[in-house]
Amino acid sequence: MSSTQLKFLLSSSAENLIRLESVLKRRQEFGASPEFNAIIDGMLDWCGRYRENYLQHTPIISKVIADEEVSPVEEIALKTLLRNSINTFFVLHDLLLFLPREKIRKELHFFCQELFFPIYDPKDLSIILTSVYNAFEYSLDEAIRSLDVFMMKVPDPRKLPFGHVMELAIIDRDNPLSWAILAHEFGHYLDQKNNLSKPLADKFLQEKLKPEPNLPPDLRRIYRSLASEALADLTAYYLLGPVGILPLVNMELNFAMATDKPLPFDFKHPLTTTRLQVITNAAKDDQMTLGMFGAYTQALQDDEAAKEAKLPSDEKNVRSSIKKSTTEFADWIRNALLQEIEKFGLTRFSSVNLQTANDLKKTLLDGIPIGSIRQHTREEIAEALSRLTTTSPPSETQAAFAMLREERVRVAEVLSAGWIAASEKKTALLEEAFSKPDAEIFPHLENTLENQDELLMKSIEILSVMERTPSVTERS
Amino acid sequence: MTYDMELGLLATQAMTELVHAEANQDDNRYRAFLQKSAEFCKSIREASASVELSATTPTEIAALVLAVRKVSQERSSAYERERLKQVEQIEPVIRRVLVEKRKPTPAEQLQIADVLFSASAADFK
Numbered sequence: 001m002s003s004t005q006l007k008f009l010l011s012s013s014a015e016n017l018i019r020l021e022s023v024l025k026r027r028q029e030f031g032a033s034p035e036f037n038a039i040i041d042g043m044l045d046w047c048g049r050y051r052e053n054y055l056q057h058t059p060i061i062s063k064v065i066a067d068e069e070v071s072p073v074e075e076i077a078l079k080t081l082l083r084n085s086i087n088t089f090f091v092l093h094d095l096l097l098f099l100p101r102e103k104i105r106k107e108l109h110f111f112c113q114e115l116f117f118p119i120y121d122p123k124d125l126s127i128i129l130t131s132v133y134n135a136f137e138y139s140l141d142e143a144i145r146s147l148d149v150f151m152m153k154v155p156d157p158r159k160l161p162f163g164h165v166m167e168l169a170i171i172d173r174d175n176p177l178s179w180a181i182l183a184h185e186f187g188h189y190l191d192q193k194n195n196l197s198k199p200l201a202d203k204f205l206q207e208k209l210k211p212e213p214n215l216p217p218d219l220r221r222i223y224r225s226l227a228s229e230a231l232a233d234l235t236a237y238y239l240l241g242p243v244g245i246l247p248l249v250n251m252e253l254n255f256a257m258a259t260d261k262p263l264p265f266d267f268k269h270p271l272t273t274t275r276l277q278v279i280t281n282a283a284k285d286d287q288m289t290l291g292m293f294g295a296y297t298q299a300l301q302d303d304e305a306a307k308e309a310k311l312p313s314d315e316k317n318v319r320s321s322i323k324k325s326t327t328e329f330a331d332w333i334r335n336a337l338l339q340e341i342e343k344f345g346l347t348r349f350s351s352v353n354l355q356t357a358n359d360l361k362k363t364l365l366d367g368i369p370i371g372s373i374r375q376h377t378r379e380e381i382a383e384a385l386s387r388l389t390t391t392s393p394p395s396e397t398q399a400a401f402a403m404l405r406e407e408r409v410r411v412a413e414v415l416s417a418g419w420i421a422a423s424e425k426k427t428a429l430l431e432e433a434f435s436k437p438d439a440e441i442f443p444h445l446e447n448t449l450e451n452q453d454e455l456l457m458k459s460i461e462i463l464s465v466m467e468r469t470p471s472v473t474e475r476s
Numbered sequence: 477m478t479y480d481m482e483l484g485l486l487a488t489q490a491m492t493e494l495v496h497a498e499a500n501q502d503d504n505r506y507r508a509f510l511q512k513s514a515e516f517c518k519s520i521r522e523a524s525a526s527v528e529l530s531a532t533t534p535t536e537i538a539a540l541v542l543a544v545r546k547v548s549q550e551r552s553s554a555y556e557r558e559r560l561k562q563v564e565q566i567e568p569v570i571r572r573v574l575v576e577k578r579k580p581t582p583a584e585q586l587q588i589a590d591v592l593f594s595a596s597a598a599d600f601k
Binding site: 076079085091259264 | 496600
């Protein structure tokens with residue numbers, strides 16, 4: 001396993017543990033009801049055991065962070081810790097089902113309102129938290145119609161339009177970076193409401209299998225699912241740029257640690273490395289790159305390649321054929337899907353936005369929220385102001401001072417800046433934390449994560465305030 | 477996804493013992509590593525064991541036992557069979573080292589560690 005992958009997993013699994021503990025402690029403090037104590041205490045106890053095991057591995061972790069060689073036994077010990085910590089996290093997250101559901105944060109509403117403008121309508125699209133460590137989108141009407149109990153009580157449930165639901169993992173409630181996954185789910189919402197991907201999947205099969213034979217229904221279903229996932233991925237890309245695919249990479253790297261085999265093809269989603277390739281190609285066409293997240297995307301590819309190498313040759317061949325077919329299909333359908341997405345008048349993320357995000361990242365790393373940005377460099381402004389004299393005409397003075405004006409940035413830029421900053425400082429954060437005495441390691445990680453979340457929340461809140469409040473110059 | 481948290485923790489704790497045993501050349505911690513590894517193997521074997529029939533089992537109970545055995549065999553995945561096979565390979569090694577009251581050789585350590593890692597994976601059916 002590469003050192004990058006180990007570092008990623010160290011950071012990610014510790015983060016999951018901390019976030020889970022923070023959900024549980026919050027429930028204990030604010031939603032305290034004795035009937036939930038047993039489950040909260042039980043889960044906190046499991047988190048505590050893994051915290052303890054992490055600390056027992058501090059010397060090995062420090063070696064990994066410093067890129068020093070670890071012995072084979074040390075490497076297996078670390079991998080065993082990571083694997084079981086991640087798997088235990090998955091199980092515990094599922095168990096959150098037994099606790100009362102929290103509401104989502106107001107900042108997430110601001111986020112959706114801006115990112116999905118002008119389509120987002122909270123009356124048609126609810127957002128709830130789910131105990132499954134994943135994200136979903138579905139029509140609540142259809143889900144409710146399939147419930148027997150509901151059918152018995154309501155003569156015609158069709159008359160009750162409940163709209164759609166997007167589900168976000170409970171653990172991601174306070175983590176704005178993870179909200180990027182909702183852009184993918186929003187793509188499914190658009191697709192279901194407007195029947196976008198299905199006709200294209202059918203068209204592909206018609207073109208490729210001319211004259212159309214008796215098409216096995218399963219094949220049609222598979223291609224429709226693949227098209228639907230491609231549309232969702234491309235919607236996330238359209239709205240957020242390269243960052244749109246990162247929650248998936250993040251999740252996949254965690255799942256990859258859970259098992260020794262490459263994650264199987266589920267006949268619905270293309271393999272994640274294929275999806276990553278599709279977005280990389282789309283970004284390249286738009287003069288953007290996933291290079292700044294290269295370490296993690298590479299880790300994912302390396303992990304898959306290493307696991308595939310151990311497969312029997314027949315399984316290896318099947319996987320390779322699946323990749324080839326799904327990639328060809330994705331290439332065929334990509335531009336048509338992007339054209340469909342374009343029709344909704346959503347704001348497309350471009351290379352200019354990525355550049356802005358990269359500039360904003362520096363402010364974030366300084367610990368300052370990023371609701372706005374100046375259009376001129378510090379040097380340009382200094383130069384203009386230094387030219388002013390007591391006899392300068394008012395127009396020149398106004399022009400110089402107007403250069404100080406801050407332009408509101410977009411929520412997609414804030415999120416991208418957040419991802420870039422978090423990726424860049426991941427290793428440094430680990431280094432910092434594990435250089436401290438044992439008792440301070442987890443509190444340090446906890447504080448840093450909390451600050452990162454709050455900084456992004458504050459930035460999103462500032463955007464919503466700026467949206468509603470005209471600037472001083474606009475008012476005059 | 478199927479995953480046994482107790483088994484996972486046992487594997488993690490066993491490896492923690494080995495790391496500390498290696499770092500400090502501590503015989504007690506080598507023993508703890510072996511004992512926890514043995515416990516891990518036993519748990520897997522017990523979880524995969526089928527119900528045995530003796531000659532004296534009454535017919536009406538035997539029918540139930542056979543039905544249970546059939547269901548459990550059907551449910552047993554390739555992953556479970558593979559895991560059992562791995563465990564059966566290291567159990568004699570662990571037993572021998574414990575009986576000989578010595579620390580495991582580097583090759584034995586690696587063999588056991590590899591199985592603890594692999595056999596604590598989740599099963600994506």
